[in-house]
Amino acid sequence: MRRKGLASMAVQTVETSAASGTSAAGTPAAGTPASGTAAPSGTVDLGPASGLSCRECGTRFDLGPIFACAECFGPLEVAYDLPLGDPEALRAKIESGPANIWRYAPLLPVPADVADKPNLNPGWTKLVKADNLAREIGVEPGKLFVKDDSGNPTHSFKDRVVAQALEAARAFGFTTLSCSSTGNLAGAVGAAAARAGFRSCVFIPHDLEQGKVVMAAVYGGELVGIEGNYDDVNRFCSELIGDPLGEGWGFVNVNLRPYYGEGSKTLAYEICEQLGWVIPDQLVIPIASGSQLTKIDKGLKELIALGLVEDKPYKIFGAQAEGCSPVSAAFKAGQDVVRPQKPNTIAKSLAIGNPADGPYVLDIARRTGGAVEDVNDEQVVDAIKVLARTEGIFAETAGGVTVGVTRKLVEAGLIDPALTTVVLNTGDGLKTLDAVAETSQATATIPPSLEAFRSAGLAG
Amino acid sequence: MRRKGLASMAVQTVETSAASGTSAAGTPAAGTPASGTAAPSGTVDLGPASGLSCRECGTRFDLGPIFACAECFGPLEVAYDLPLGDPEALRAKIESGPANIWRYAPLLPVPADVADKPNLNPGWTKLVKADNLAREIGVEPGKLFVKDDSGNPTHSFKDRVVAQALEAARAFGFTTLSCSSTGNLAGAVGAAAARAGFRSCVFIPHDLEQGKVVMAAVYGGELVGIEGNYDDVNRFCSELIGDPLGEGWGFVNVNLRPYYGEGSKTLAYEICEQLGWVIPDQLVIPIASGSQLTKIDKGLKELIALGLVEDKPYKIFGAQAEGCSPVSAAFKAGQDVVRPQKPNTIAKSLAIGNPADGPYVLDIARRTGGAVEDVNDEQVVDAIKVLARTEGIFAETAGGVTVGVTRKLVEAGLIDPALTTVVLNTGDGLKTLDAVAETSQATATIPPSLEAFRSAGLAG
Structure with a gap:
C-alpha cells in the first residue's frame, strides 16, 4: 500500500476541499x-x-x-x-439460495435471516454473453461478457x-x-x-x-x-x-x-458463479471512488480462499472518463499518489475528482497485470451506442466508459482478445438520456404514404 | 363470446378509424x-x-x-x-430451468433450444410481498403481492x-x-x-x-x-x-x-410458481388492448390442465384509467359491447380507445367473479407515490392504475382483503417522470448550515 498513516490522510483531506469532485x-x-x-x-x-x-x-x-x-x-x-472448510457444501447452499445477493449471505456482513427482512433484494443481474459486441471491438466471440447491473431494483449497482x-x-x-x-x-x-x-x-x-x-x-x-x-x-x-x-x-x-462497500463484493461472486465458478481472466471496472474495484478484488480473493473457485491469475482494469481521470493519470505516469482533478465529464456518476480508494486501485491494477485507462466524452457516447446496437443494452454513461475503455485496451494489446473478459455496466441509460439525445434521433420523417416510404430508401 | 364473426369485426374496423386511441x-x-x-x-x-x-x-x-x-x-x-401426463417431471424441469421466461419453453411457441439463441432473456421478475402497501390500502399483510415487471431488460412487460x-x-x-x-x-x-x-x-x-x-x-x-x-x-x-x-x-x-400475445402467459406462470405453484385468489391486471389479461387467464387454465397447480376459483380484475375506460364502462353498464373512446389520460401506455380484446376481458371478469374498474389521473399519480413510498417500487402510470384500482376495489368490498391478491406493475416510472414531477420535489432548500437545518425542522 502506498498510502500510509495519518500524514498522507491529512494531505488528502486538505485536497478534498480544493477539488470540486463529487467525492463521497x-x-x-x-x-x-x-x-x-x-x-x-x-x-x-x-x-x-x-x-x-x-x-x-x-x-x-x-x-x-x-x-x-x-x-x-x-x-x-x-x-x-x-x-472455511467445506467448499462443496457452501457452493450447494449458495446455489439453492434466492436469486439475489442474499444467496451470498454467509459471506456478507448481514444476519443469516436477512432474506426474510424487507429490503429490495437486489443482485443476481444478468451476465450477458456479448458476441456481437465482441466482434465489434475485436474480441473473440464467446469470450466477452457484460455484467448488466441496470437490472437492479432502482437500476444501478x-x-x-x-x-x-x-x-x-x-x-x-x-x-x-x-x-x-x-x-x-x-x-x-x-x-x-x-x-x-x-x-x-x-x-x-x-x-x-x-x-x-x-x-x-x-x-x-x-x-x-x-x-x-x-x-x-x-x-x-x-x-x-x-x-x-x-x-x-x-x-x-x-x-x-x-x-x-462490501456490497460490491457480490459483483465478484455473481460473475464467477455465472461463469460456472470460474474467475474471468480480465475484468473492466469503472472507477468513481475506486471502492467498487477494490471490493471486487477482495471478493475474488475470498472465493479463492474459500475454495469456491480455482486459484488462477486475473487482470483487473480500471476505467475512467478523460474529464475525471486522476487514477488513470497516476497509473500512466507510474506514480503512487493520485492527484485530485476538477471533474468535467458527462460521466457524472464517476466524477469523483479525489477518489478515496485511488491508491488501492493503482496497487491492484499493477499487482494483477491490469491497467487503468480513460476515454473522452465522445468515445463514451459512441460506446453507449455501440453497446445498445450490438447487444440491446442501454447503459448509462458509466457503462459507456467501461465499454469504451475495453475497446481501447483491446486495440492497445493490453486486453487479450482470446481470453475471457467481463465488462461492468453499473447503471441505466434512462438516467442519462442527455448523453445520447443529440445523436439518437429518427432516421427519417415522412408523410404516411408508401410512396414517401419508398423514396426514403428504408425498405429492407 | 359476445363478438362473433365477420359482421362485428367489420364494425370494429370502422370504429378504429373514429377513435384516436393507440390501438395496435x-x-x-x-x-x-x-x-x-x-x-x-x-x-x-x-x-x-x-x-x-x-x-x-x-x-x-x-x-x-x-x-x-x-x-x-x-x-x-x-x-x-x-x-400432459407427468406434472412432477414438468415442474422439476421448469424449476431447474433458466431464471427467465425460457424456463417455460415447453409451454410457449418457441423451439426447445430457444435459451441458446441471442435474445434479451426477459422475465422471472420479482414478486414482491407488499406488506406496507397492504396496510396502506386495507389488505391483510402477507396477502398482497406486486408482480414488478419494471425489472425486465427494457423495463416493461x-x-x-x-x-x-x-x-x-x-x-x-x-x-x-x-x-x-x-x-x-x-x-x-x-x-x-x-x-x-x-x-x-x-x-x-x-x-x-x-x-x-x-x-x-x-x-x-x-x-x-x-x-x-x-x-x-x-x-x-x-x-x-x-x-x-x-x-x-x-x-x-x-x-x-x-x-x-403468448408472452403474457409467462406472467401467469411466474406468479403461480413464485407463490409455490398456487393460483392467487385475486389478480389485478391493466387493460390496454386487453390481450395481457386474456393471456394471463389462458396461462392459468393451462397450468390447471397440466396439473402444475391445483384447480381452484380465482377472480380477475381489469384496471383502466378513467380517461380511457371503454371496458370498465361496458362492465359497469352490464353491456357486452365495448364502445370506443377517445383517450385522454396520463396513462398513455394503456390509452387504447378501442381495445381489440375488450369483449374477451368482459367475459373473463364476469366468468371469474371479478370486475373492471377505473381511476382518474389524480388517483393514478397518488397510487404511483403510495407504491413508491411503501415498497420502494417506482411504477409507470400503468402501475398507478392497477394499484389505484386495487385500493378502490378493496374499499368497495369487491376485493377480499383476507385473500391473496397479486397486482401487476407492467412498467417503469423512469419512463413517465412527468406524471409525478409536479408533486415530487425537495422537501426544503436550505443553506449548508446546521442552524438552517435545525430551523427547517427535519431532524429525525
Whole structure:
C-alpha cells in the first residue's frame, strides 16, 4: 500500500476541499471524531462479520458505525469469520439460495435471516454473453461478457451497497437512512428506506436537474436541497454526523461506509458463479471512488480462499472518463499518489475528482497485470451506442466508459482478445438520456404514404 | 363470446378509424389479406405450438405469419400440444430451468433450444410481498403481492411479448422486426432486434416527446417519424404489410401478433410458481388492448390442465384509467359491447380507445367473479407515490392504475382483503417522470448550515 498513516490522510483531506469532485463524504477531517452518533448498545448480529479492521495499520475494532481508524485515520473495512472448510457444501447452499445477493449471505456482513427482512433484494443481474459486441471491438466471440447491473431494483449497482448499509443500520438501531448524492445513490437510499420502513433524508445540491430530483423525491423521504455545490453538501453532512441533530442517522456512505462497500463484493461472486465458478481472466471496472474495484478484488480473493473457485491469475482494469481521470493519470505516469482533478465529464456518476480508494486501485491494477485507462466524452457516447446496437443494452454513461475503455485496451494489446473478459455496466441509460439525445434521433420523417416510404430508401 | 364473426369485426374496423386511441394495428380491415408477407417455406419449429386456431369459429391453420381467420376474420391464437401426463417431471424441469421466461419453453411457441439463441432473456421478475402497501390500502399483510415487471431488460412487460414475436420471426425467415409504437414497445423491439442481429424499423408519430424518441433510437435501428397521429401510423403500417415494400418484415403486433400475445402467459406462470405453484385468489391486471389479461387467464387454465397447480376459483380484475375506460364502462353498464373512446389520460401506455380484446376481458371478469374498474389521473399519480413510498417500487402510470384500482376495489368490498391478491406493475416510472414531477420535489432548500437545518425542522 502506498498510502500510509495519518500524514498522507491529512494531505488528502486538505485536497478534498480544493477539488470540486463529487467525492463521497468518506474522508474524515483530521481531529474530528471518526465515528457516527452512538448506536444503542447490545449484541450486533451481522453474520460472519467479526469486526472492523484498519486497511492501513491493521488495528481491529468492534462492529459499530465507525469508518476511520482511531490510531491512524486509515479507512476501516469489515473482517470476517468466513465459513472455511467445506467448499462443496457452501457452493450447494449458495446455489439453492434466492436469486439475489442474499444467496451470498454467509459471506456478507448481514444476519443469516436477512432474506426474510424487507429490503429490495437486489443482485443476481444478468451476465450477458456479448458476441456481437465482441466482434465489434475485436474480441473473440464467446469470450466477452457484460455484467448488466441496470437490472437492479432502482437500476444501478447502488442497490447492492445500500442493501448492506441498511442491514448495518438495522443492527445499530438507526432509524433514519441518509446520504449525499447527485443521482443513483439518492434513488437507491430512498427506495430501500421506504421498503424497510426507515425514515430517509437525502441531501442534494439545490440546483440538481429536475428529473433527478423527481427520482429522488418520489419515494417519499425527506429530500433537502443544499444551497451550494456537491462539496458544500458533503461538508454539511460531515458536520451533521458529528452533531446531536444527526443522532440515530445512518449515512450509508459515511458512518456505514465499511458495510456499504462490501456490497460490491457480490459483483465478484455473481460473475464467477455465472461463469460456472470460474474467475474471468480480465475484468473492466469503472472507477468513481475506486471502492467498487477494490471490493471486487477482495471478493475474488475470498472465493479463492474459500475454495469456491480455482486459484488462477486475473487482470483487473480500471476505467475512467478523460474529464475525471486522476487514477488513470497516476497509473500512466507510474506514480503512487493520485492527484485530485476538477471533474468535467458527462460521466457524472464517476466524477469523483479525489477518489478515496485511488491508491488501492493503482496497487491492484499493477499487482494483477491490469491497467487503468480513460476515454473522452465522445468515445463514451459512441460506446453507449455501440453497446445498445450490438447487444440491446442501454447503459448509462458509466457503462459507456467501461465499454469504451475495453475497446481501447483491446486495440492497445493490453486486453487479450482470446481470453475471457467481463465488462461492468453499473447503471441505466434512462438516467442519462442527455448523453445520447443529440445523436439518437429518427432516421427519417415522412408523410404516411408508401410512396414517401419508398423514396426514403428504408425498405429492407 | 359476445363478438362473433365477420359482421362485428367489420364494425370494429370502422370504429378504429373514429377513435384516436393507440390501438395496435392488429385488426384487419375487411377485404384486406389477413396474412403478412409470405415467409420462406420449410419446417417451422415452434416447440409445442401445433397451429393457429380462430378464437371465434375454431378453424385451424398451419403456423405462419397470419393473424386473422380466413373464414370469419376472427383473431387467431396459438394452439398447442402441451406436455400432459407427468406434472412432477414438468415442474422439476421448469424449476431447474433458466431464471427467465425460457424456463417455460415447453409451454410457449418457441423451439426447445430457444435459451441458446441471442435474445434479451426477459422475465422471472420479482414478486414482491407488499406488506406496507397492504396496510396502506386495507389488505391483510402477507396477502398482497406486486408482480414488478419494471425489472425486465427494457423495463416493461413488452420484453416478454417481443421475445415470442422474435422467435416466430426467426422461424418464418423474417429479417426485419417492426412495430408502430408510442413508447415501451419501440424500445423493446429495438433492443431485441439489436441483440438478435435483426434489422429493425419502428414507426412513431413524428411529434413524439424527445425522451421517447431517444429511447427508441439508441438501439440503432431505423426509426421513422410519420407525419400524423398514432392512427395515421397504424394505417400506414397496415398498408405496408400488404405491400411488397414490407416483404420479409415481421410486425410484432400485427402479422406476428398471435405469437407475440403468448408472452403474457409467462406472467401467469411466474406468479403461480413464485407463490409455490398456487393460483392467487385475486389478480389485478391493466387493460390496454386487453390481450395481457386474456393471456394471463389462458396461462392459468393451462397450468390447471397440466396439473402444475391445483384447480381452484380465482377472480380477475381489469384496471383502466378513467380517461380511457371503454371496458370498465361496458362492465359497469352490464353491456357486452365495448364502445370506443377517445383517450385522454396520463396513462398513455394503456390509452387504447378501442381495445381489440375488450369483449374477451368482459367475459373473463364476469366468468371469474371479478370486475373492471377505473381511476382518474389524480388517483393514478397518488397510487404511483403510495407504491413508491411503501415498497420502494417506482411504477409507470400503468402501475398507478392497477394499484389505484386495487385500493378502490378493496374499499368497495369487491376485493377480499383476507385473500391473496397479486397486482401487476407492467412498467417503469423512469419512463413517465412527468406524471409525478409536479408533486415530487425537495422537501426544503436550505443553506449548508446546521442552524438552517435545525430551523427547517427535519431532524429525525
